[in-house]
């Protein structure tokens with residue numbers, strides 16, 4: 531039995547089919563979700579989705595298994611205004627910053643799962659964290675997890691209070707890593723390498739080390755120690771990078787704390 535049997539029978543509604551909605555849809559269809567079971571609501575739907583058998587901007591099914599909300603947070607109120615009351619439908623939101631309480635104002639009795647995915651979902655390599663409201667059962671969480679597994683790995687949170695930290699770490703994290711690539715490339719240029727070569731070396735080093743860190747059984751700290759000979763070049767570099775006062779650890783703590791604080795401020799409605 532597929533994870534999507536109930537959805538294929540009752541339907542799934544996807545509101546917003548841009549970068550994240552489109553990435554999820556691609557993953558679901560690849561994993562056996564029938565295009566005819568999907569109703570996409572997106573006034574500006576990209577042409578690539580026009581002829582694959584989806585129900586586009588059509589009437590909603592009476593009792594869909596899942597409603598997935600993937601519009602920008604600032605468009606959420608408008609999008610919710612067009613969704614009728616649902617009876618037994620799991621509501622899944624991937625919108626950064628929009629709280630479960632906000633969705634409960636629109637869907638008073640619904641099971642709701644809030645998800646924070648990240649950009650590598652576009653290539654099926656994302657990491658999503660999810661948390662449900664009081665009405666979300668284990669089966670609802672399993673279904674949300676199956677849906678998000680189509681674009682990468684999934685972790686479950688103990689409570690919504692952890693969402694700002696997740697957003698600051700894995701949600702914003704890809705941008706930190708992109709900047710790490712920029713910084714490593716700039717450092718290579720400073721040591722005399724041509725710009726193109728420095729960028730290629732930095733990009734593939736981050737990609738390869740990341741893949742190795744995911745693939746290996748060992749902890750990243752063990753992998754690091756394995757490539758650090760006493761008195762060698764890596765040790766000399768790490769002595770600077772790992773400096774407890776001026777190195778990466780305190781800088782990363784400040785970086786993630788600033789992002790989490792911004793998430794809390796946005797949650798309080800600050801601009």
Ligand SMILES: NC(=O)c1ccc[n+]([C@@H]2O[C@H](COP(=O)([O-])OP(=O)(O)OC[C@H]3O[C@@H](n4cnc5c(N)ncnc54)[C@H](OP(=O)(O)O)[C@@H]3O)[C@@H](O)[C@H]2O)c1
Nearest residue numbers: 546548549550572574600601602603605609625626647649
């Ligand atoms: N992209 C990511 O990596 C990422 C990561 C984590 C979370 N998210 C979350 O995912 C959500 C979507 O982000 P995104 O990057 O996919 O944005 P996006 O590419 O702009 O996609 C949103 C889509 O929704 C459409 N839309 C706008 N108003 C609508 C409405 N009232 N009803 C139905 N569809 C509507 C947009 O159409 P138009 O373009 O015509 O306005 C667009 O196609 C956001 O809430 C974001 O926080 C995204």
